[in-house]
Amino acid sequence: MANVEQKVDLQLLQPILDEYAAKPGSLIMILQHTQGLYGYLPKDALKAISAATGIAPAKILGVASFYTQFRLQPVGKYLIMLCQGTACHVNGSEKISAIITEELGIKDGETTADGLFTLKHVACLGCCSLAPAMMINDEVYGNLTADSVRQVLKDLAAKGGAE
Amino acid sequence: MAEMRIKVGLGSCGMAAGARKTQEAIDAALSAAGSAVRAERTGCIGLCFAEPLVEVIDGDNSYFYGRVDAAKAEQIVNGHVIGGQVQHDLLLTDDEMAFLNRQQRIVLRNCGVIDPENIEHYIARGGYQALQKAVQDMTPEQIIEEIKISGLRGRGGAGFPTWFKWDACRKAEGEQKYIICNADEGDPGAFMDRSVLESDPHALLEGMAIAARAIGCNQGVIYVRAEYPLSIQRLELAMADARAKGYLGQNIFGSGWDFDIYIKAGAGAFVCGEETALLASLEGERGMPRLKPPFPAQKGFWQQPSNINNVETLANVAWIILNGGAAYAEFGTETSKGTKVFALAGKIKRGGLVEVPMGMTLREIIFEVGGGIKNDAEFKAVQMGGPSGGCIPASLLDTPVDYENINKTGAIMGSGGMIVMDSTTCMVDMARFFLDFTQKESCGKCVHCRIGTKRMLEILTRITKGEGKEGDVELLTQLGEDIKAGSLCGLGASAPNPALSTIRYFADEYKAHIEDKTCPAHSCRDLLTYYIRPDKCKGCTLCSRKCPTGAISGELREVFVIDQEKCIKCGNCAAVCRFDAVEVK
Numbered sequence: 001m002a003n004v005e006q007k008v009d010l011q012l013l014q015p016i017l018d019e020y021a022a023k024p025g026s027l028i029m030i031l032q033h034t035q036g037l038y039g040y041l042p043k044d045a046l047k048a049i050s051a052a053t054g055i056a057p058a059k060i061l062g063v064a065s066f067y068t069q070f071r072l073q074p075v076g077k078y079l080i081m082l083c084q085g086t087a088c089h090v091n092g093s094e095k096i097s098a099i100i101t102e103e104l105g106i107k108d109g110e111t112t113a114d115g116l117f118t119l120k121h122v123a124c125l126g127c128c129s130l131a132p133a134m135m136i137n138d139e140v141y142g143n144l145t146a147d148s149v150r151q152v153l154k155d156l157a158a159k160g161g162a163e
Numbered sequence: 164m165a166e167m168r169i170k171v172g173l174g175s176c177g178m179a180a181g182a183r184k185t186q187e188a189i190d191a192a193l194s195a196a197g198s199a200v201r202a203e204r205t206g207c208i209g210l211c212f213a214e215p216l217v218e219v220i221d222g223d224n225s226y227f228y229g230r231v232d233a234a235k236a237e238q239i240v241n242g243h244v245i246g247g248q249v250q251h252d253l254l255l256t257d258d259e260m261a262f263l264n265r266q267q268r269i270v271l272r273n274c275g276v277i278d279p280e281n282i283e284h285y286i287a288r289g290g291y292q293a294l295q296k297a298v299q300d301m302t303p304e305q306i307i308e309e310i311k312i313s314g315l316r317g318r319g320g321a322g323f324p325t326w327f328k329w330d331a332c333r334k335a336e337g338e339q340k341y342i343i344c345n346a347d348e349g350d351p352g353a354f355m356d357r358s359v360l361e362s363d364p365h366a367l368l369e370g371m372a373i374a375a376r377a378i379g380c381n382q383g384v385i386y387v388r389a390e391y392p393l394s395i396q397r398l399e400l401a402m403a404d405a406r407a408k409g410y411l412g413q414n415i416f417g418s419g420w421d422f423d424i425y426i427k428a429g430a431g432a433f434v435c436g437e438e439t440a441l442l443a444s445l446e447g448e449r450g451m452p453r454l455k456p457p458f459p460a461q462k463g464f465w466q467q468p469s470n471i472n473n474v475e476t477l478a479n480v481a482w483i484i485l486n487g488g489a490a491y492a493e494f495g496t497e498t499s500k501g502t503k504v505f506a507l508a509g510k511i512k513r514g515g516l517v518e519v520p521m522g523m524t525l526r527e528i529i530f531e532v533g534g535g536i537k538n539d540a541e542f543k544a545v546q547m548g549g550p551s552g553g554c555i556p557a558s559l560l561d562t563p564v565d566y567e568n569i570n571k572t573g574a575i576m577g578s579g580g581m582i583v584m585d586s587t588t589c590m591v592d593m594a595r596f597f598l599d600f601t602q603k604e605s606c607g608k609c610v611h612c613r614i615g616t617k618r619m620l621e622i623l624t625r626i627t628k629g630e631g632k633e634g635d636v637e638l639l640t641q642l643g644e645d646i647k648a649g650s651l652c653g654l655g656a657s658a659p660n661p662a663l664s665t666i667r668y669f670a671d672e673y674k675a676h677i678e679d680k681t682c683p684a685h686s687c688r689d690l691l692t693y694y695i696r697p698d699k700c701k702g703c704t705l706c707s708r709k710c711p712t713g714a715i716s717g718e719l720r721e722v723f724v725i726d727q728e729k730c731i732k733c734g735n736c737a738a739v740c741r742f743d744a745v746e747v748k
Contacts, residue, residue, distance in 0.1 A: 129211030
């Protein structure tokens, strides 16, 4: 399901466009707000941004694809950002990634079939002394071990599945 | 009984270690004991290795408790805060306290001391007095002169004299000048800026305001990483409080001078740490560097004169104005004045943030402040400067840490990340790791950087897979030199450093990978062979049951064997064996 483009309500976008469309240099901010609304950047929303700002669609896509923050596909309810910084690398982040893949059956950039989890390898999260570390929906988990990662995933799956 | 206060470190690191639960446990225990005292929030004191960290201030004395979980929290509350008895078994040891005692804290002066969300705490520690002095008693030229005397150099990596940039921007002509704070801390292994933003946001705001006054501008912008949500939240709050007090906004200290700041969240691109790329990103474009000159001081943000400083640089400014440039210059070496914050991580015993005078040796920082190597293993190298830096070997441990001496080693000061490595870290893999990073982060503008880093990565990947060829090292060196010469910005110009510096100091490891097809650190998976020692194997069957590919066979109480064809080198067998019978070669 995760890779299917969904119909989005463009009305939600209007207040953002009203506020920022006329301000020069606001494209990144508009894209950030748009992603905040939909969880990713839907194609229709990019078209609407282009129409409102007068910026060519190619340029908008150029900016959206340049920065790692932006996603052109929907992500799971829980976005696992697994740190690939130096300290995490030295302390075994590769193993942690293998465990997540083993537990959830997804690799970097993929989403589970139930739409709960997306795994994304990211550059340093800045929690180097807690390496290896990951961030899930703005919460940091540090000093990861095989067991603690499995526990976190289990807890979230139970929580996410219940809602 | 003396007055008791109890503080919990609530930075990102502390929270990740469970500090919120600790705080809740403290408050629950206090309330159960009928005490009106409550846990106070503070930022990161830098003792990341001992998080969650709790400080009890007992009259004139202060006690640090480390690794405080809910049970320990209850013991500390009932035993110490209520009972008045210091809980010696939970205190940090003297040895661990050396981490704090060897420091000279200027940038981190308030980190872990004050509540970052309370402006009154900052003011009580002398906050905004420097801004008042700068606005009421000093001319802009005098401010710049004071910074010049201090010898402050850019802490983002390049080490350019701060006063010079300010002066150039002051003298540049333009209708609207900008002071921009680069808080896009993207170096893997560095987190000092995050700590300042989370733990002492007003120090940055005050530093920016003083810089703005010196330059003659009234608009500031903070470009902060989107990966730092807590930093953004605390900065927003700090800005609102500063406005309410009149430290930001119109007619600051009755001078008729207006100054305000807004935040722009970055969207994740390492190259945006380069100042012209950062400007492009601020303008809503792809973050690609521009040709210099014109320098940002002449034509920067929206083609107006702009001054860009890093967080740590600006966090020094208020202290310098208040205490004088000469006081700052008393710390450090001939060419590198003051203090520098380092982020200790990797295979170090006590990881965290330390601020020490420039000129302290690597050995002192790693072994005396950082406590040495985890599990008392042997030190192999320290990586400084992240993807732009290099690995410094044990033979150079007595190098004093300042800009010039670190440059001589082939690494760079960078933003101050120090990743310590022991014998289990493979230097070729380290080079591959950084090239993988720079190759992904190259913006693609310069051919040398875009394609050259990719070629270097391919060669390094091949070597770590055991497919290295004669001449690879020479090719890497030549490519590296060409990329350095052919790239516009610092990213490309420094991207080959991790490979070049490891080739320089660890040539043997490259040789072992290429000629002998072995990895001395036992880290490159494709070069490993797992086998079971017949003299040690007891035939307990545990390894064969844990092997995911069924590569291990044997009879109960007989010696087991690994089928090398089936082995995927996952290391499970070695991890579970209770008799040390699985050996790796």
